Amino acid sequence: MISPILSPVHTPSRDDAVLHALVDFVTGEGLKPGDRLPTERVLAEHLKVSRTTVREALTRWQELGLVERRQGSGTYLKAAVTRNMLHLPLTLPSGNDFNSLMHTLEIRRGLEAEAAVLCAERASDEDITFIEQKLIKMEEAFHARHGMSADEDWDFHLAVFRTSGNPLFEQIIAAMYEMFHRFWEHPLGVRDFGHASFPYHRTLFNAIAARDPAGARAEALKLIATVEDDLKRGAENLKKQNKKSQA
Amino acid sequence: MISPILSPVHTPSRDDAVLHALVDFVTGEGLKPGDRLPTERVLAEHLKVSRTTVREALTRWQELGLVERRQGSGTYLKAAVTRNMLHLPLTLPSGNDFNSLMHTLEIRRGLEAEAAVLCAERASDEDITFIEQKLIKMEEAFHARHGMSADEDWDFHLAVFRTSGNPLFEQIIAAMYEMFHRFWEHPLGVRDFGHASFPYHRTLFNAIAARDPAGARAEALKLIATVEDDLKRGAENLKKQNKKSQA
DNA sequence: TTGGCACAATGGTCCAACCAATTAGGTGAA
DNA sequence: TTCACCTAATTGGTTGGACCATTGTGCCAA
Numbered sequence: 431m432i433s434p435i436l437s438p439v440h441t442p443s444r445d446d447a448v449l450h451a452l453v454d455f456v457t458g459e460g461l462k463p464g465d466r467l468p469t470e471r472v473l474a475e476h477l478k479v480s481r482t483t484v485r486e487a488l489t490r491w492q493e494l495g496l497v498e499r500r501q502g503s504g505t506y507l508k509a510a511v512t513r514n515m516l517h518l519p520l521t522l523p524s525g526n527d528f529n530s531l532m533h534t535l536e537i538r539r540g541l542e543a544e545a546a547v548l549c550a551e552r553a554s555d556e557d558i559t560f561i562e563q564k565l566i567k568m569e570e571a572f573h574a575r576h577g578m579s580a581d582e583d584w585d586f587h588l589a590v591f592r593t594s595g596n597p598l599f600e601q602i603i604a605a606m607y608e609m610f611h612r613f614w615e616h617p618l619g620v621r622d623f624g625h626a627s628f629p630y631h632r633t634l635f636n637a638i639a640a641r642d643p644a645g646a647r648a649e650a651l652k653l654i655a656t657v658e659d660d661l662k663r664g665a666e667n668l669k670k671q672n673k674k675s676q677a
Numbered sequence: 678m679i680s681p682i683l684s685p686v687h688t689p690s691r692d693d694a695v696l697h698a699l700v701d702f703v704t705g706e707g708l709k710p711g712d713r714l715p716t717e718r719v720l721a722e723h724l725k726v727s728r729t730t731v732r733e734a735l736t737r738w739q740e741l742g743l744v745e746r747r748q749g750s751g752t753y754l755k756a757a758v759t760r761n762m763l764h765l766p767l768t769l770p771s772g773n774d775f776n777s778l779m780h781t782l783e784i785r786r787g788l789e790a791e792a793a794v795l796c797a798e799r800a801s802d803e804d805i806t807f808i809e810q811k812l813i814k815m816e817e818a819f820h821a822r823h824g825m826s827a828d829e830d831w832d833f834h835l836a837v838f839r840t841s842g843n844p845l846f847e848q849i850i851a852a853m854y855e856m857f858h859r860f861w862e863h864p865l866g867v868r869d870f871g872h873a874s875f876p877y878h879r880t881l882f883n884a885i886a887a888r889d890p891a892g893a894r895a896e897a898l899k900l901i902a903t904v905e906d907d908l909k910r911g912a913e914n915l916k917k918q919n920k921k922s923q924a
Numbered sequence: 925t926t927g928g929c930a931c932a933a934t935g936g937t938c939c940a941a942c943c944a945a946t947t948a949g950g951t952g953a954a
Numbered sequence: 955t956t957c958a959c960c961t962a963a964t965t966g967g968t969t970g971g972a973c974c975a976t977t978g979t980g981c982c983a984a
Contacts (some may be wrong), residue, residue, distance in 0.1 A: 444937070469965060480938045482729065485966085488731055494766045495742040501966040502946030509768060516777075518767040518852050519741045522845060523759050533843045536791060542789030596780045598767065602849060605765040691968070716934060727969045732935085748935040749977030 444479060445487040452487065456511045467497070467505040494519070522609070528665040534606040535661065539654045541603050542587075546634060546650035547643040548594040557593045558639050564589045565635050572628060580611075580618055583624070586631060590638070626656035691726060692734035698724055699734065703758045714744070714752040741766075767852065775912040780902060781853040783907065789834075789848050793897035795841040797890040804840045805886050811836045812882050816891075820873060830871070833878060836913045837885070873903035 461467070470488065472482040488505060494517050494581040498508045508654075553561070568582035591600040610668065630653035637645035699720075708714070717735065721728040735752060738744040741764050746752045769777055800808070815829035831854065839848040877900035884892035 441833075471965080483937065483940085485733070486736055486936090488966095489736050490740045493737045493764075494768060496768065499966060500946075501944065503965075504946095504965065516769040516856060518769070520765040520767060520848060520852050521741050521743060521756060522763045522765060522848055523757065523761075536795065536841075536843050537845050537849065539787065540791030541784065544783060548783065593905040594783075596783050598769070598780050598784050598853075601767055602765070602784065605763060609763050614704060643789075664786050718934080729970090730968060732968090735935095746935060747977075748975065749933075751934060771973095 444483050445490065448473075448477055448479060448484060448487040449490065453513055453515075454490075456507065457513065461507055461511075463507050463509055465507050465596055469504065473609055476479060482627060487566060488579055494615075502640065520605075522605075528661070528668075531610055531661055532658070534610045535654060535658050537606050538603055539651065539658075541606075542654055543593050543647045543650045545594045545596070545599040545603070546638065546646035548596065548599075549590045550638045550643040550646040552595050553593050553638055553641070557589075561586070561589045561635060561638065568631060569628075580624075583631070624657070624660065628651050630656065691730050692737065695720075695724055695726060695731060695734040696737065699738075700758055700760055703754065704760065708754055708758075710754050710756055712754050714754060718749065769856065770863050775915075777910070778857055778908055779905070781857045782901060782905050784853050785850055785857075786898065786905075788846055788853075789901055790894045790897045792838050792841040792843070792846040792850070793885065793893035794890040795843065795846075796837045797885045797888055797893040800840050800885055800888070804836075808833070808836045808840065808882060808885065812878060815878060827871075830878070837881075840885075871904070871907065873907060875898050877903065 452467075455461075456467075467473075468476075468486050470481050474484045477484065488497060488499065492499055494508050496507070496511060497505055499505045549557075549561075564582070566584040568586045571582040587603075588600065592604060630649055634646060634649040634653060638651050699714075702708075703714075714720070715723075715732050717728050719732045724731065735744060735746065739746055743754070743756050743758060744752055745755045769780070796804075796808075811829070811833040815833045818829040834850075835847060838850060877896055881896040881900060882892060882897050
């Protein structure tokens, strides 16, 4: 075993340096999400590097979701940038089969329960009010559109996650949510998909408003359980259809 | 609400197309992690695009950790590539403060408990034997090196995650684990960091071996709780040190 | 066998030009 | 005045070609 003192030689690649300089610029200039960055040509000139190198660096930021580039318009900041920021790209194999969808729900089961607990522990009165607003909007949309309230539903959950005080919940669950719905635009023949989860939104809110962590966990678990049931029913429907078409 | 029929706008940027073609190539060729990709010049020629575009696409894959580029050597696959992959760039602002580390533990708390449950439900006899082997190795390493058993410790947990049957657990928790340890190389003055968690590895195993999901959840939670305690103690130590150096 | 050297292959950087989308400004008709 | 349309400048996207820096390989001599 070689002494761990011999660490890899620090080889600062060019675009890495550009990224560091860019962090300094953004923080120094106090740029916030939505603001426009200097053009690639300007950056290249000021940093004394070629536009190619600047582009390579910006491509990396774009992939991390820190920045958005619009041809003809400019490059815009998409998230807060700080020194010591930690990027952790995670690539998940996924499929549209039953198992993969179930996997995303298993993750959500663990995380949503935990987020509900933290939310119930930490919510301020203003947070409670805000979450209730989202809940009411979701309930209205549910009744008005006969059960189609995906956006408002998500807004409600988002409010819970944000109140948990841990930004990782939102990021990870959002990814699971996207993975789930990417292959779920047409609910596998389950017409009333999501209906069963409806009442648990309010019970979850009640537990949070009562600052009851254990209750919040229980309600969150019930909510996810209904989605799991819907998924299983959808899988059953698919099986039947396949048998039919084979026969 | 506009009909979702006319949504896509499908603006396939050039490097996106390159990436898709590359996925097909990698899967079609059956390339595995460690294998070498064709050179940028070859790819550019075959795909009928400029080398710059190929490079831009590969930069994105590099940022996602799918690929590693070595100057003078070539470009190598770093992870399995499949169609329908989901890329989840986690960005955690301001990385090494107490709150951020605590956030990673909150995620682990939710996921490790859930993984333990699923593991206890689904483990085959062979799985149990395998996990026990990892446990024994970890215990031996712990006694031999007076508490330094980070690698073997992780191997044990990994075995549990894999037995859960859901690959997402391993990947997400691994990301949290790395996030945590990147800023925890020097345990903030807590010399016996991790010691407290030691006994719960065996109790966790016992619950899994007994096919006791509820017990497995409880032991997993206890284990994480000890790590949280260590972290809090470390934070306290830091505070004291700061006060001292100020005085 | 060992060590050093030259050379080819490969990723990294640079440049200059052009393409494509967007934006801002101006022009003219209603 | 107001609005639609055209035009030109701006900006990111792409291309081809050149050169640099690093790595791997094979040959040769000690």
